[in-house]
Amino acid sequence: MKTKLLKIKELPIILILIVISIIISVANPAFMTLENFLDILKSNLVLAIMSMGMLMVMLTGGIDVSVSSVITAVAVITGYSLMHWSSNLLFTILVAVLSGTVMGLFNGLLIAKLKIPPIVATLGTMSVILGLVLYITNGTWMTGIPEKFIDFGRKKLITFPTGDGKALGIPIQFLFLLVAVLATWFILRKTVIGRGIYAIGGNRDSAERMGFKPDRIIIFVYAFEGFLIGLAAVAHTSIMRQVDPNAFLGFEMQVIAAVVLGGASVLGGYGSILGTLIGVSLFCVINNGLILMHIPTFWQKIVVGLIIIGSISIDMTQKKRTERNKTRVDVE
Amino acid sequence: MGQTLIELKNISKTFPGVKALENIGFSIDSGEIHALIGENGAGKSTLIKILSGVYQPDSGGQIILGGRVVESLTPLEALQSEIAVIYQDFSLFPNLSVMENIALEQSVKNNDNLVDWKAMERISRDALDQLGISLDLNTILGDLSIAKQQLVAIARSLANNARLLILDEPTSSLSKNEVRKLFDIMHSLKNKGMALLFISHKIDELFAISDKFTILRDGKYIGTYGEDELDDEQLISLMVGRKIEYTIYPKNKRTEPLLEVRGFSKKGNFRDINFTLHKGEILGLTGLVGAGRTEVAQAIFGLNPADEGTLLLDGKEIINSTPNDAVKAGFSFVPENRLQEGLVLSKSIEDNISLTMLDALSGKSSLINLKKRKELTRNWMEKMDIRPNIPEMITSKLSGGNQQRVVISKWLATDPKVLIVDEPTNGIDIGAKSGIHQLLRDLAEKGLGIIIISSELPEILAIADRVAVMRRGRIITEFFCENITQEDIMSKAL
Amino acid sequence: MKPELKRRLKSKEAVLFLIFVVIFVFMSILSPTRFLSLYNLQSMAYQLPEFGILALSMMIVIITGGINLSVTYTATLAMIIGGFAMSHMFAGGSSAGLSVLVGIILMLAGSLACGAFNGYVIAYIGVTPMLATLGAMTFFEGISLQVTRGGAISGFPIEFIKIGNTAVLGIPVPMIIFLFVLATVYLFLERSRMGATLYMIGSNPKVTRYSGINVRKNLFITYLIASLLAGIAGILMASRYNSAKESYGSSYLLQAVSAAVLGGTSIAGGEGKVIGTVIAVLIIQVISSGLNIIGLNRYLTNVVMGLILIVVLTINFLTREKQFRNN
Known part of the structure; x- marks a missing residue:
């Protein structure tokens, strides 16, 4: 009964994913290849990691538009640390997650303690952080990442032999995604604070009455999001082998679109890891399909915008309908 | 035990x-x-x-x-x-x-x-x-x-x-x-x-x-x-058996129909509601909380439109599918929850009273005539004896009785034909209550048709001419409010 | 009259104006030759109108309890649609006058279309303004890019460029347009019946609806009007830059929100005065020009702008807490 229900909830979006995949592979057979799938995986790892953090934020009824500037900042710090401090992997990861967490903490404090609406608070931090990063880097690329780290980034977890001698493999960075998903899963599923995230999203007053501390939970959520962004920044830097301060312009929209597509409610309380991962996959497949079908990349933005508005509109329309048909009096 | x-x-x-x-x-x-x-x-x-x-x-x-x-x-x-x-x-x-x-x-x-x-x-x-x-x-x-x-x-x-x-x-x-x-x-x-x-x-x-x-x-x-x-x-x-005695107003039998509700039904709200409100009459609508009284009132006012049924005003059929339609047709509705539905608490008395009158105050230029607005506010504040007499006063700072007077002023300013009041004296002290009773009675004497929803039976018996009793989404019976007791009504409502 | 005068001097707007004067004097002392130079004052007078109009547009929306994150992309999509037609007509041999006329009409129409899109999604479907306009922002950007292919549209007739770059009787044309818009917005918000309605909607949409007002229609029109203002700002920008591109003015989004909030508009809706926003626009313009003149990196200017927003909201929070405690 339990698994049955879970399946039903995410079923529609899985079906959409399948249908769209079929359409794309009919249009271009290159879609249904292992190479393409590994490609999609590699180029969307960062999006997937960040979607976990955004999911948590949206579960509390919040939103974060500063994620792209935070990952840029962390990537710059990471790059600097690699080049000037140490190319030790663990140290690098530590620097990245610490700086991400601090920035997330700042957002959390603004939202929980100063009661600034999340959209306005994160808009402000976005401007501050991005401004600082661009000032320090002057907007130019940072190259000269140590070989040791680049070598690490080239590693594959599993390789698949192919006919033409090329080695296809699951990139090492997949581990970061795995850690992000497992950590998110652990928090949401196994910890009391994780259930508190759902509880305050569902009924904040009751949650408070029950003994949860909403402010603390909100601060935690934004800090954890920063932590995940730290992981994403390391994965990103090891894939790109350089730091481009402009790489993430507008990226927050993609993260939000993927999470919304995965069924998370913008009003908080509803959303699952599985749903979000499928949402991310769907989003990536659509993007990949646009490329494979030679549709200009500008369409991507149009699609992102329409996905956000469309998903929420459907959500709203359904909610209104249930509200309208609610029985108010048990008529004799 | x-x-x-x-x-x-x-x-x-x-x-x-x-x-x-x-x-x-x-x-x-x-x-x-x-x-x-x-x-x-x-x-x-x-x-x-x-x-x-x-x-x-x-x-x-x-x-x-x-x-x-x-x-x-x-x-x-x-x-x-x-x-x-x-x-x-x-x-x-x-x-x-x-x-x-x-x-x-x-x-x-x-x-x-x-x-x-x-x-x-x-x-x-x-x-x-x-x-x-x-x-x-x-x-x-x-x-x-x-x-x-x-x-x-x-x-x-x-x-x-x-x-x-x-x-x-x-x-x-x-x-x-x-x-x-x-x-x-x-x-x-x-x-x-x-x-x-x-x-x-x-x-x-x-x-x-x-x-x-x-x-x-x-x-x-x-x-x-x-x-x-x-x-x-x-x-x-x-x-x-309340000790509080309200002034009992004399009852009148009126004959000229003002509003006729015919066969109003809405799934999960109410069924087959029929009644007539006459000119100059106060009609009580009572029953237990959750019997569908507010739902019927909201349906008439276009907030919660009925699935079926017709509404006749002065013998002509009208359709209120939004509050906007209802106000244009001459309806007013003082909602039950004064603080969440009746008043914009963060705004002044003047802002609240003139809210329903913005069209009339602005005319063709669509700019509000500030002098006229001030006059209107002063006028109603005086007529309704709203205190303190400061039009700029934020309404959240007023007492319950004065707040209710602001809400009623807002509606009377529109010169309505039908006034629906839902629990108008909830949370208002006894002195202010009789004041509001007197006011409603005076309005009825001037020819207004009033529907009052109240759980407080003495209130209904004091000021209503007739009362319709609802139970589980239906009107069970109607009484002429003379020579009946609270017990008569209660036994029908339960 | 005296207490009235006292009250006015103590008002938020008076304090704000004092802050403006202090900052202006400070900047003048810091760099007397350049900040007070005719060149700088003029360039401020040319820049301020587009920003000021966007801030007023944002303010109108915030007063209804919403926000418009797509405001700058509305401006640029509008200028791109109109600019595309204008430059093609002009290149195709149409007269400059006709091209400009058609171009401007299309820019205004384009902005209205953006407003209708946002307004429909927000007022009739019921999506929260924040998310609807967040999606719209990317959507409009995508359409703009689709038209420009990532580049800029140029080749406008000189008559169009003149709008943003000439002065009449020593007053820059954009400033004249701004003053006209300012007066209209003031009359609209603070004197007209619809303006009064918007404040009530922003304070409590339910009560407003229960008072027989068509809240949806009013909200829809609000987004139309706010977007039309964005379209006007778009015309000024396109004319001043002599081209149209999707990223023009994107830093104005944050500044427009800041200006509204700094000017005393409540981010929760229902409160705000046009004069407050205007003074805040002056303050922000002086700060940004001043920082530019003393040679502060333009990226750091963004940092300052972000900090202003956060600091203002923090102060608002603290004063609210204090009032709450005093009660």
């Missing part, structure tokens, strides 16, 4: 200007179902909030709980003393599973870091077993019917080891079948030694299940009776 679980002595509660409870004293035993009875505004909710620690009573009273004597409770103390309240909205989480709704509180209270799903499953299954019901623990609460959600709320209080369970109008949105099931469960809890405080308006239900009745009236304790000491009629007369 078991031993005394909780005893109240001399419990009073004063709100600014209103004495909500006065020297309440009674006790509840383990293993009994104790009904708390009274009309709207009798003080039941206030008493529950004191028991659950939400309100602190005035000093001087005592609550004796398990041998301990305290003046008041905090919410935490109430929980630790194992008092659980199931409010009408249940305070549950629609997005969490049945299991978590029942058992998550334990983890929070124990300051656990990790969720022990196995323990949660055990706790919630135990609680549901005690109730003798089977629910899938992993179902999301929001997917359940209201009746099942209520059972989850009860299970949650069992999981919290509640010894006193307070049920606030638990049957108001249940079907007859569901009510029967709920009563079975209440019986079994009682047999296990739990005390239940049961609040309901429905006399047949009260007699079906209660061991004792405690009656409140106007914040005063009337008495506690065993179930065999009273019959329905006695109970009703104890409930409604």
